[in-house]
Amino acid sequence: MIAAALAAAGCVTYRPQPIHPAASAARFEARRLDDAGLRRFVEQASGRPVAAWPPAAIDFEQLTLAALYFSPALDVARAQLGAAEAAEVTAGARRNPALAFTPEWVGNPDRGVRPWVLSLVLDVPLRTAGRRAIQIAQARHFSEAARLRLGDEAWRVRSALRAGLVELWRAEAAAELLRREDGAARERLELVEARLAAGEVGEPEVELARRNRERVALTLGLAQQQRAAALVRVAGAIGVSTEALADQKIDFGFLDGLPAAGELGSQRVRSEALLNRPDVLAALADYAAAESALQLEVARQYPNVDLGPGYTYDKGSRQWALGVALPLPLLNRNQGPIAEAEAHRREAAARFLAMQAAAIGAAEQAFAEYRTAVDTVAVARGLLASADATLAAAERRFAAGESDRLRVLDAEVGRDGDALALLEARAGAQAALGRVEDAMRRPLAPAAPLPAESEAGPRPAGEDRP
Numbered sequence: 001m002i003a004a005a006l007a008a009a010g011c012v013t014y015r016p017q018p019i020h021p022a023a024s025a026a027r028f029e030a031r032r033l034d035d036a037g038l039r040r041f042v043e044q045a046s047g048r049p050v051a052a053w054p055p056a057a058i059d060f061e062q063l064t065l066a067a068l069y070f071s072p073a074l075d076v077a078r079a080q081l082g083a084a085e086a087a088e089v090t091a092g093a094r095r096n097p098a099l100a101f102t103p104e105w106v107g108n109p110d111r112g113v114r115p116w117v118l119s120l121v122l123d124v125p126l127r128t129a130g131r132r133a134i135q136i137a138q139a140r141h142f143s144e145a146a147r148l149r150l151g152d153e154a155w156r157v158r159s160a161l162r163a164g165l166v167e168l169w170r171a172e173a174a175a176e177l178l179r180r181e182d183g184a185a186r187e188r189l190e191l192v193e194a195r196l197a198a199g200e201v202g203e204p205e206v207e208l209a210r211r212n213r214e215r216v217a218l219t220l221g222l223a224q225q226q227r228a229a230a231l232v233r234v235a236g237a238i239g240v241s242t243e244a245l246a247d248q249k250i251d252f253g254f255l256d257g258l259p260a261a262g263e264l265g266s267q268r269v270r271s272e273a274l275l276n277r278p279d280v281l282a283a284l285a286d287y288a289a290a291e292s293a294l295q296l297e298v299a300r301q302y303p304n305v306d307l308g309p310g311y312t313y314d315k316g317s318r319q320w321a322l323g324v325a326l327p328l329p330l331l332n333r334n335q336g337p338i339a340e341a342e343a344h345r346r347e348a349a350a351r352f353l354a355m356q357a358a359a360i361g362a363a364e365q366a367f368a369e370y371r372t373a374v375d376t377v378a379v380a381r382g383l384l385a386s387a388d389a390t391l392a393a394a395e396r397r398f399a400a401g402e403s404d405r406l407r408v409l410d411a412e413v414g415r416d417g418d419a420l421a422l423l424e425a426r427a428g429a430q431a432a433l434g435r436v437e438d439a440m441r442r443p444l445a446p447a448a449p450l451p452a453e454s455e456a457g458p459r460p461a462g463e464d465r466p
Contacts, residue, residue: 028240028241029241029243031070031239031240031241031244032240032244033053033054033058033066033240033244033245033248034053034054035069037069038053038065038066038069038070039053041065041068041069042062042065042066045065045068046065054248056249057249057250057251058248058249058250058251059250059251059253059254060161060162060165060251060252060253060254063161063165063234063238063250064157064158064161066238066239066240067157067158067161067237067238067239068154068157068158069239070238070239070240071157071237071238071239072239073153073156073157074150074153074154074157076153077146077149077150077153077154078150080146080149080150081143081146081147081149081150083146084139084142084143084145084146084147085143085146087139087142087143088136088139088140088143090139091132091135091136091138091139092132092135092136092139094132095125095127097122097123097124097125098122098123099120099121099122099123100119100120100121100122100123101118101119101120102118102119102120102121103116103117103118103119104116104117104118104119105117106315109315113315113316114315114316115315116313116315117312117313117314117315118312118313119310119311119312119313120310120311120312121308121309121310121311121321121323122308122309122310123306123307123308124306124307124308124309125304125305125306126304126305126306126307127304128299128302128303128304128305129299129300129301129302130299131296131299131300131304134292134295134296134299135292135296137292138289138292138293138296141285141286141288141289141292142285142286142289144282144285144288145282145283145285145286145289146282148278148279148281148282148285149278149279149282151278152277152278152279152282152441155278155438155441157237158443159434159437159438160233160236160237161234161237161238162434162437163233163237163431163434164230164233164234164236164237165234165250165252165255166255166427166430166431166434167226167229167230167233167427168227168230168231168233168234168250169252169255169427169430170226170230170423170424170427171223171224171226171227171229171230172227173423174223174226174420174423174424175220175223175224175227177416177419177420177423178216178219178220178223178416178420179220180416181216181412181413181416181417181420182213182216182217182220184409184412184413184416185209185212185213185216185217185413186213187405187409188209188212188213188406188409188410188413189206189209189210189212189213191405191406191409192205192206192209192406193206193209212413231245231246255426255430258374258377258426258429258430258433259433259444260374261367261370261371261374264367264370264436264444273440273441273442274356274359274360274363274439274440276441277359277440277441278441279355279359279441280352280355280356280359283348283351283352283355283356284352286348286351286352287345287348287349287351287352289348290341290344290345290347290348290349291345293341293344293345294338294341294342294344294345296341297334297337297338297340297341298334298338300334300337301329301333301334301338303326303327303328303329304326304327305324305325305326306323306324306325306326307322307323307324308321308322308323308324308325309321309322309323310322310323359439362435362438362439363436363439363440365435365439366432366435366436366438366439367436367439369432369435370429370432370433370435370436372432373425373428373429373431373432373433374429376425376428376429377422377425377426377429379425380418380421380422380424380425380426381422383418383421383422384415384418384419384421384422386418387411387414387415387417387418387419388415390411390414390415391408391411391412391414391415393411394407394408394410394411395408395411
């Protein structure tokens, strides 16, 4: 009874944590960048107090920290890491002994003999061949893989955020350029209509100006739609609703420059980055776990031993016994599980090699795309410089009375078109730069830290930050 009481005192009590979809949806909608917990997280990550949060213009590093704080994908990865770490405790647990107590009462005892037979047997299991150490090693490999996948998921969150910000920047800048081009196209249409009224041009020229103005207006509408879609994408990457970003100004300063292709690192640096990718290292940890699984199956060829010391009180006589029980490996020597474990190890090795090869291929393709994109930006800059020169010449001729306003407007429209082409080239280069970073799993410019496990810590099931 005392042993049972002590065992019960150490038991964990079950506490239900139901999930209510309506409540969790309401908490998601209530998320804002001025969340006090997010501010503490930003201060902890940066190592310095924040004067005002959120800032008037929030930058990429701060948005990345917000994504690491709010992202539901990271919550899943944290939970998986917690389960893997709990499995380490399971692997290291020793099997409990079993106590059997069997009282018997004899209905027809001999005269003078007590009618009781009392048996007390203790079953002590002993694991052999280092099984426990192998299981602990296997669990640690799984924990390491889960920890690395958490870091890789953090990178994926950053990557999705960066891609969304590039698209949002492109759409906003395109809309600004198109609004300016729309103003020039409108003014040009008015001038052509006035010339039509004066009999200086024909209807076809007016129709052409009208269609050009409608094309610009349509393109502007599409750019505004793309901005709305990009804002949704950014909000989704952070883990907040679109309304939480509606009035927030974003600092796109991280997109101002493009590193030269030669500045992205030598072949040695690239190789080191590829060897240290968390997803590749996680596959390597999976292979180590498969090795441990094979070791465990080999160890299971050797039987465990159960010691059974016992005491029996048999109608007045006291008897002590020591039992030993072990299975006899006569019909099989665990050949099937060993063969399965060997096959799983080969599969894990193949997965690692395939992932490593894919990472190398993705890096080479990303670098090639980035070099081409940088060259395209250089060509677009040259075209814009030429258009600027053409516009300046048209303005000088107009100021000198050698040309009319229509020629200046034509030059402005052409210049705006080249500016839009440069914007598209820069956005493409930034997207290619993001793919290079993804291939190397390393930021190529100062960015938010990507901890393996967020300092915010895992959240219990059914809970959410406001």
